Amino acid sequence: MQYADLRSKSILCLGMGWFPQSPGGLNRYVYELIQSLTSQHNLVEYCGISIPKTSSVTGLQLTNLAAGDRSLPQRLWSVHQQFAQRQFVRPDAINLHFALYSLPILRQLPADVPVTFTFHGPWALESQQEGASQMAINLKHWIESRVFRRCDHFIVLSKAFGKILHEEYAIPWERIHIIPGGVDTHHFQANLTRQQARAKLGWSSDRFIVFTPRRLVHRMGLDKLLTAVAEVRQSYPDIWLAIAGKGPLKDDLERQVSELDLKHHVQLLGFVPDADLPIAYQAADLTIMPSQSLEGFGLVLVESLACGTPAVCTPIGGMPDVIGNLSPQLITADREASTIAQTLKAILAAEVPLPTREACRDYARQHFEWAAIAPQVRQVLLAEHQPHFTKKS
Template sequence: MDGRLILPGCLHPRETPSVSLLQLGLGWFPETHGGAENVFYHLARHLPHQGVAVAGLVLGRASAVLDGGARIDSFAPPTAPLPQRLAAARAAVAAALRRQPPDLVASHFALNTLPALPALRDRPLVVHFHGPWALESAAEGAGALSVRLKLLVERLVYRRATRFVVLSRAFATILTERYGVPPDRISRVPGGVDAGRFDLPDDRAAARARLGWPQGRPVVLTVRRLVRRMGLAALVDAMVELCRRVPDALLLVAGRGPEAAALQDRIGALGLENHVRLLGFVPDAQLPLAYRAADLCVMPSQSLEGFGITALESLAAGTPLLVTPVGGLPEVVEELDGDLVLAGSDARSIGAGLAEALIGSRRMPDAAACRALVRHRFDWPVIAARTAAVYRDTLS
């Protein structure tokens, strides 16, 4: 039930018919930095090089024409009230369909697609399933009514879809078991990363000097949104065991979110002020340097982790990482020669795994192997080619 894995083939844009695509997204990646926004933005950049002409609609503050020729327009500002946003999405999609009818439509967020369904009529719709919106909300403590409404929105849109694209086998299973989508309508295309942007010439010491990080300490980095299911509370707890075995270890947490205050309180209660630092938001331009400066990265997710683009970013920088056995995370590292999947997602398993990696008793891949995996399997041109193959298959 993992969907059909779309692999790079012999397709070349000059040898295949062109396809016109209307992408419906959530936010605009230069303004908001979520996983769905990341995928939308990079597909818009790279699909034109695969013979797919792209127009896009997102929540945002400005319009843009990307270097590949894709035009992305805002249908409403991110702060617009929900009724205004939905009405604007409906009007913008209808106008786009009248102006230049696309061969197919790709949805990256169910709520922004829902009001456009009547205008789409029988046009093929591909849903990029970035995660179960309702289930994620429930995991973060949303009320029962909110969760039910989100589930209804998802089901209305998914019922209309021709094809689904998922990031991992784990999400293919959720689509089938929780939403009743037949496996033969699911294609698996992993997330991507701009491999060249993260492959810096700086060595670890130079990267730390530029960031002002300490030179003499083993540094573990995690780049996460600070919400419950990301496992940051368990990671902070794991530092007690790690510091027992590696006394000078330092954990740096990059990201922001509603759990920041609770995490800081937890750090203080455990006496870990000298071993755990919350960095807050790290600008996108500094992330390659941050990954390069770390000895090790970790993704301690507890639930509903569909893939983990930050895992790819770490590997692209040549920095190995450990992941919990949750969702699609093991799929990111399964081809690397190393023991990169932790025994569990609890604090004890995380702490023991980090300690073993830092003292050298756990098998880890070298920087060259990490970079090579990303270049060959996860670089955005490779992912765009796989996605274009799904679109052409849908039209055929």
């Protein structure tokens, strides 16, 4: 790929919010992707909800489509209107990241510009697992399917999500491209000793600390992790679990901590600012992702490794692809609490060796650095326009 070609391309991205004001895996991914694309001499226009009017990043233009505090119908109408009024350069490629906000602009997309959808997860299936009504599930699936029919190519972060895209939405495999997520290794770095990081956070200097930043929802598996910690502490009373994040299960998890008598072994930290996340990763002996379903990649694992801290995961979705080549023993045999406990006890007993700080950091940089990931994404975005497919009934 020639340098002059890199300078000549304009890419339009449509996402959700603006990171870090609006936290979350999708927003972080899009934010870091567009930063990487502009650093590699592309012109990027980012359209989203409640985003700033201007950016200090050279080559990045921002278009705010709606205010996030408006009702959903008002938001969608605003997206339609504001997108029609945008006055930036005609793009060479379009990259959509969220079906809901993509729907109102479908008819406005140039017919001869390739459209790529980055599939961060099955919106309808996730809602189903969180107990949404059947009507809401059906509507979300219809929105996703309608948007997908307009797209030429699809990017997934793992083969597991490629399989969902193919089986649940009938997307042909030849239009699905597997490109892992990237990590900002300048932000997530190993610049503190474990004791320095713990001192900054006020964490104990002499306990075995396990860290997990998670949305407090059912599919994240936090209830099973608490059950596992209750078992582990019988043999290893120095274990301490720090859970970062917000969500609807907060009260249930606090109740479970009390019922299992874990108040000296578990702390729910609430929301942890992005600036403090690298410190928390470095303060921990281990990061864990006990996900039960629909974990397409596991960005937390990569962030932890970039900070020099090894990570354990359940064998769900794309997570084994992240950890497997570094230390397959850190993938639990299944997703049950007893198995998670067994893995933690094996680590504490030194039966399962943990990768060194340097090995974790080097692995993250070698496989997930944005400098290598962003050009792969760009290549797919600029791939030739395809005739739109029709989903089989």
